[in-house]
Amino acid sequence: MNDSNLIEVLFADDYLVDVIGVLEHDSEISPQHRIRHRDFLRKRVIFKEVIPFDSPELIFKIHQTFRLQYLKDVVLPRVLDDSTFGTLNSLIFFNNVEIVTHLQSDTRFLSELFRQLRQCSTPATASATQTSDLLLFLQEMCALAKNLQPPNRAAFYRSIVEQGLFEVFTIQLSDDAASNGADAAVKMSCTDIILATLSHDPSLLRSFITNQRPDHPLLRNLILRFINDDDIGVKNQVVEILKVLIDTEAMDDPTFKDQFLNVFYQDFGLQQLHKPLDRKWSVEELDHVTEGQGFVLNALCELLTYCIKHHTFRIKYFVLGNNTVKKVLKLTRFKDKFLQLSAIRFLRAFVGMKDDFY
Numbered sequence: 001m002n003d004s005n006l007i008e009v010l011f012a013d014d015y016l017v018d019v020i021g022v023l024e025h026d027s028e029i030s031p032q033h034r035i036r037h038r039d040f041l042r043k044r045v046i047f048k049e050v051i052p053f054d055s056p057e058l059i060f061k062i063h064q065t066f067r068l069q070y071l072k073d074v075v076l077p078r079v080l081d082d083s084t085f086g087t088l089n090s091l092i093f094f095n096n097v098e099i100v101t102h103l104q105s106d107t108r109f110l111s112e113l114f115r116q117l118r119q120c121s122t123p124a125t126a127s128a129t130q131t132s133d134l135l136l137f138l139q140e141m142c143a144l145a146k147n148l149q150p151p152n153r154a155a156f157y158r159s160i161v162e163q164g165l166f167e168v169f170t171i172q173l174s175d176d177a178a179s180n181g182a183d184a185a186v187k188m189s190c191t192d193i194i195l196a197t198l199s200h201d202p203s204l205l206r207s208f209i210t211n212q213r214p215d216h217p218l219l220r221n222l223i224l225r226f227i228n229d230d231d232i233g234v235k236n237q238v239v240e241i242l243k244v245l246i247d248t249e250a251m252d253d254p255t256f257k258d259q260f261l262n263v264f265y266q267d268f269g270l271q272q273l274h275k276p277l278d279r280k281w282s283v284e285e286l287d288h289v290t291e292g293q294g295f296v297l298n299a300l301c302e303l304l305t306y307c308i309k310h311h312t313f314r315i316k317y318f319v320l321g322n323n324t325v326k327k328v329l330k331l332t333r334f335k336d337k338f339l340q341l342s343a344i345r346f347l348r349a350f351v352g353m354k355d356d357f358y
Helices: 004-010 016-024 037-044 056-075 082-105 107-120 128-145 150-162 165-172 175-179 184-200 203-211 217-228 232-246 254-267 269-273 283-287 291-310 312-322 324-333 337-352
Strands: none
Touching: 004 082, 016 037, 016 056, 037 056, 056 082, 082 107, 082 128, 082 150, 107 128, 107 150, 107 165, 128 150, 128 184, 150 165, 150 184, 150 203, 165 184, 165 217, 175 217, 184 203, 184 232, 203 217, 203 232, 203 254, 217 232, 217 269, 217 291, 232 254, 232 291, 254 269, 254 312, 269 291, 291 312, 291 324, 291 337, 312 324, 324 337
């Protein structure tokens, strides 16, 4: 099995069922308890094309990659030696690179993908299932793109951004989409793809947000999902996005850095993020905060702490103008210890700056 050419022949369409049948035999397991791999591949596995593929070679590569992955993870995990494991991983890796490279270079395919995504963003034509399928496919493409060489990976993300990636997310993460039935899976897919884009190059999203005037709706919608969404997973994903966005230490262009931070501090971002600290809490809420409220307040303290340490004069005047310290310290009134500790960590960072202004 440690021969890539032999593996490709054995798992071709003509021999697949017979080879899998042979591999079903396991002398250590009684026949009634053996996994029926052939039944699974024949009856349960369904190849679903969200957007039809034009290339038979591409379809063959997708089928082959699935079979190799199934062989490695399900059929033979207990008996694979290191060399065969490495051979299978290499075949899967290069197949994935070939698949995503082909899709990236297919302008017709990408245009149709984003045309349908924009169509699903329209309330009159929205379908939760179709939207979820399209986003999951795009999410899978981003996962495969991690295997590309840096120039090819940059070209991939540049192509999907040019097709309107962030415009689609602006709509899918809006309050209108939520009221029209956008479920947590759709929002999780959106935020996961945004995180994949940020892990490659945060400037793509920062540039889009900076230029999305007058009210920067994508940034607004991300913050509203963080504050108002019922799903903790979505909130957590958005927090990770915000952490990357405001981490401007690695930004080389000081002019662009100032432009983005002006958007975050002056136009919309931090002012909206600060709102959970502005509200008055009832006695019942102080006794027992909900999971969602607790998550928001704790994460907000972390974001503010980072800003105090890294954003110099902007955060100084924001804290002074919004009476932030007093509002954060009100969290010590909650009975939940983690909120009390969040407030104390914020104050420690505040004092630790040793800045006379503070």
